[in-house]
Amino acid sequence: MFDDFTHEAFRLETLDDYGRSGNADAYRLFLDGQPKPQGYNSDWLDEVRKHVDAGRRMYRVHVVSRPLTPYLRYELGWGYTTNMTAGEEFSILDVTDREHPMPEAPDFWLFDEQVAGVMEYDGEGRFLGSELVEGDQVSGLLAYRDTAMAQAVPFSDWWAKYGE
Secondary structure: OOOOOOOEEEEEEOOOOOOOOOOHHHHHHHHOOOOOOOOOOHHHHHHHHHHHHOOOEEEEEEEEOOOOOHHHHHHHHHHHHHHHHHOOEEEEEEOOOOOOOOOOOOEEEEEOOOEEEEEEEOOOOOEEEEEEEEHHHHHHHHHHHHHHHHHOEEHHHHHHHHOO
16 A cells, blocks of 8 residues: 555554564663664664655654653654654554544554554554555545544644653
């Protein structure tokens, strides 16, 4: 789906820990207090930069509550701040002091408002797979995206206030 989208790719992240998915080695370095490695996330940065340079938007909202889990401190502090350099956009929907507006929302990638990959994780943040969703099933995901974007704040603003 990343090869075929033409306008935008949106991600909704709802979990506090994806530590069993993705870059486990970098996460361990972070937990051990080591510096971010040279070339961290370079493959993803190349992917994002390719799309952004071609005029395609890549953006996401992460639903969080404070205090942040160790994984979220890693993802936001290392991942988001790095990925922003390639043009990926981030927003935060902080539900710490408010009711969660969409507690049933799944994690998903939404491409061009037409097709989505709904992602499934186990209780330890291990990616189990995704389900392709198209047609009428996309409308509910669009509603989640719109709600998240309407109530989220730009990551940089949120991080300046709550970042660690």
